[in-house]
Amino acid sequence: MSKYLGRCKTGRYLTVLSFFLALFFVSTTSAAAEKGRLYVVGMGPSGPDLTAPRALSVIESADIFLCSPGMPKKFALFKKYIDPAKVAFNPWKEVRSDALRKLKETDPKAWEAGIEKGRKKVQDFIRDKINAGKTVVIMDGGDPCVYGPTLYYLLKGFDPDLFEVVPGMGAFNAASAALKQSLTPDGERFILLTAPRSLFGENWEKDDDILKDLSKYKTTMVWYMALRSLDKVVQRFEKYYPKDLPIAIVYYAGYPDKEKVLRSNLGNILEDVKKMDEWWLGLFITGQCAK
Template identity: 35%
Template sequence: MMSSLARRAKRFSQVQVIVGMLMIFVALLAGAANYAFAARGDSRPQLYLVSVGSGDPDNITLRAVNVIKDADIIFCDKEMRDRFPILLQGKEIHDPGFGIFAIYGKSPEEAKKNKRFNYEEKIKEFNEINSIIRKAVSEGKTVAVLDSGDPTIYGPNMWYMEAFEDLNPQIVPGISCFNAANAALKKGVTSGKKTHSVILTASFGNEDYSGLDSIENLAATQATMVFFTMFLDLEKVVKKLKTHYPPQTPIAIVLYAGYREKEKIIQGTLDTILEKTKGEKLPFEHLIYVGDFITNRYKTADK
């Protein structure tokens, strides 16, 4: 019987072959894209914020592969380098400056209140990134900043779009962990019994947050809610949700959405989920869904 390690190695090899084939295919698309830009009289963008998708490497889109292939300079973390070794081979690669989002656009006094990131270090990183990108663009080079999931949903690199607004940066969309988790649940998130709306939120993860979209205000609608779980305390969330949702309201926790080998779902109700997760350390990569869509069916059982 093939071991788990052997299966992962085989899977990784297959993914790299697929990515290699995609690179050949998108080379043909690149010629067509360049022709389209020239025909319109537009200059091709030189700075991109590119989603590489969530989970396994083959969740990346053709457009993302194409842009990365044509880029001269890449900004990405080590995890992405390990996920796409063939695609990034021979590229000039720099660190994207995780945490700059916490200080960008703020006064030094305000930014230094953030205890998670060192202000001076992040300012230094920003100045280095700014210099690299502007020099590259002035030399006619193309730069791609890589991001996981959908960069516009709680993405740490959206500050690039404002900092380099004068360079007309473009976003290449991709599969969010939200999309991947929806697929794992095999349910239509807008197909609830009582509501057809979905709220995406991470507001409860920050203890200092004082916006109008508190969990109590959001829960009052009893719409389907999806929690992006940065610094989230499940016990506190369940307690607050119970002030508006019935205790039998379905809840699902999707772990490692988009990873075929690791993806897992823990399902229960607001009354049972804490017991079902007791003793289990939830990873950083998980989403929490609350809503009756989880158990709703188009066809009810025959009576």
């Protein structure tokens, strides 16, 4: 009998213990589940018709947006998705203000310190919101991994476990569709995505041997952020390429009403480009696909 009672007591203890263990487990897992998340979302080259469904569903469930003022406006044109009331602030102002830009030339150390301070402000804000269980979304044009400023500037050093990247259609996809060409026509060895600052340096301090080497091969080159320094880019090409090298500039790729393709060649591009009045939103493309 006493043996039986002993077993009952043990059984009761075990039941109580497992109850508390279950309670502990539920409370810790739900605390973890309550944590928020950051999404770096590739918005595609233009409006939501070229934004991936996965990106749109993340946007719909977001609590907070960090983006440039242009992004909600761009999507408002399509009467969709980004609730302006959820936009916290423009994170780029923290790392790319005019004041910081000036410092870059006059006092590079102070410029770096300024960027670091801005980055910390943005990252602290995001971390606080994640801890409060919020879904934060940073929106990048095109694809975040191709010359996207978020991964490059804002999230340097940020814990990768706290965020996900949602891929987007890049400008070069929309631009090649506008050209109605494969970027790898016969004989072309590769497609190279680049920008003046990548190939020639922030202050054009790098030599152009690499371009000389590339000129030995049939290559499609897609240049980002090249329009504002087109004359310098063309000067460098002229050293190694013939005047009939096909060049196209695709402006506003993917925008139903604004997309334009300018087809030209190395000899004429600087003259032809004067007809266009856009120095940012265009891709400079060289190679046979630009014909």
